[in-house]
Amino acid sequence: MEGSLIEVTFEDPKEVGECEHQQGKGGGGGLRDIGELNVPLAVPYLDQPPTPLHFYRDWVCPNRPCIIRHALQHWPALQKWSLPYLRAAAGSTEVSVAVTPDGYADAVRGDRFVMPAERRLPLSCVLDVLEGRAQHPGVLYVQKQCSNLPTELPQLLSDLEPHVPWASEALGKMPDAVNFWLGEAAAVTSLHKDHYENLYCVVSGEKHFLLHPPSDRPFIPYEMYTPATYQLTEAGSFKMVDEEAMEKVPWIPLDPLAPDLARYPSYSQAQALRCTVRAGEMLYLPALWFHHVRQSHGCIAVNFWYDMEYDLKYSYFQLLDSLTKASGLA
Numbered sequence: 001m002e003g004s005l006i007e008v009t010f011e012d013p014k015e016v017g018e019c020e021h022q023q024g025k026g027g028g029g030g031l032r033d034i035g036e037l038n039v040p041l042a043v044p045y046l047d048q049p050p051t052p053l054h055f056y057r058d059w060v061c062p063n064r065p066c067i068i069r070h071a072l073q074h075w076p077a078l079q080k081w082s083l084p085y086l087r088a089a090a091g092s093t094e095v096s097v098a099v100t101p102d103g104y105a106d107a108v109r110g111d112r113f114v115m116p117a118e119r120r121l122p123l124s125c126v127l128d129v130l131e132g133r134a135q136h137p138g139v140l141y142v143q144k145q146c147s148n149l150p151t152e153l154p155q156l157l158s159d160l161e162p163h164v165p166w167a168s169e170a171l172g173k174m175p176d177a178v179n180f181w182l183g184e185a186a187a188v189t190s191l192h193k194d195h196y197e198n199l200y201c202v203v204s205g206e207k208h209f210l211l212h213p214p215s216d217r218p219f220i221p222y223e224m225y226t227p228a229t230y231q232l233t234e235a236g237s238f239k240m241v242d243e244e245a246m247e248k249v250p251w252i253p254l255d256p257l258a259p260d261l262a263r264y265p266s267y268s269q270a271q272a273l274r275c276t277v278r279a280g281e282m283l284y285l286p287a288l289w290f291h292h293v294r295q296s297h298g299c300i301a302v303n304f305w306y307d308m309e310y311d312l313k314y315s316y317f318q319l320l321d322s323l324t325k326a327s328g329l330a
């Protein structure tokens, strides 16, 4: 790149020839090889929870996702949790609810990064909307990501384990947050990544994940946006209010379900993995994987966020991120 201190090239797949693929493990180089060597074509299933050693060795260390079956069957929640049960157990309890006009909380809209209106509502109000008994402006999603399960819904805690023992042992720590998710089908989580090892458990319904490995970073666009928050007026309409005290936010403008390839052509080189996590299944979503999430109506889920190790994997990702920015690629 002219005028830049660092020159970086990311191979165009059209230009990667046969012989490069034939070099096999240890040969080649570049992100395409990383994809081929390390990223599966589909998210694999485990039929039972791994031992801490296997979990660490086969999944955490290589930073690979998997879906684990039969890991939640001892949770009473799996049999008990339904919308009527939640109403009986916690209907009068106030919870934080993200409310948006279009189902997208924390997403790019126009030239703004927009955060949801946050409402404190009795859980029964959310259940009324989910069950079609009442209407509320916009789209509702119970999704406050700061351990809302123990802090807002402690009466549900006896229905599940407070952590995932084999994961806590493998990672050598307890989860930083245990989050409860309940929302309408229209509630979508836009493409982003987190610095957490994520064990995402679906208790009822299903979640549809679209994933990208961290090595796809050069093909995933980021731009800087003025932050804003939706406000819900008395009349039930939404307005976007700028957060003037906040700095600009880097966020991904691209919708991976309908990518604008004319604007972001590099994205065609990214390698999306899609999977559906069904009731009773747990997704291990490794730290730094990009994810976009949709759900069935009234899906109930709990996830455990374990802080990642800020190790060489993290350093390599930061380097890739810096090189991507310096190259002007994404």
Ligand SMILES: O=C(O)CCC(=O)C(=O)O
Pocket: 181, 188, 189, 194, 198, 200, 207, 291, 293, 294, 303
């Ligand atoms: O379930 C969702 O809508 C989003 C989940 C997510 O982004 C996360 O667990 O980090």
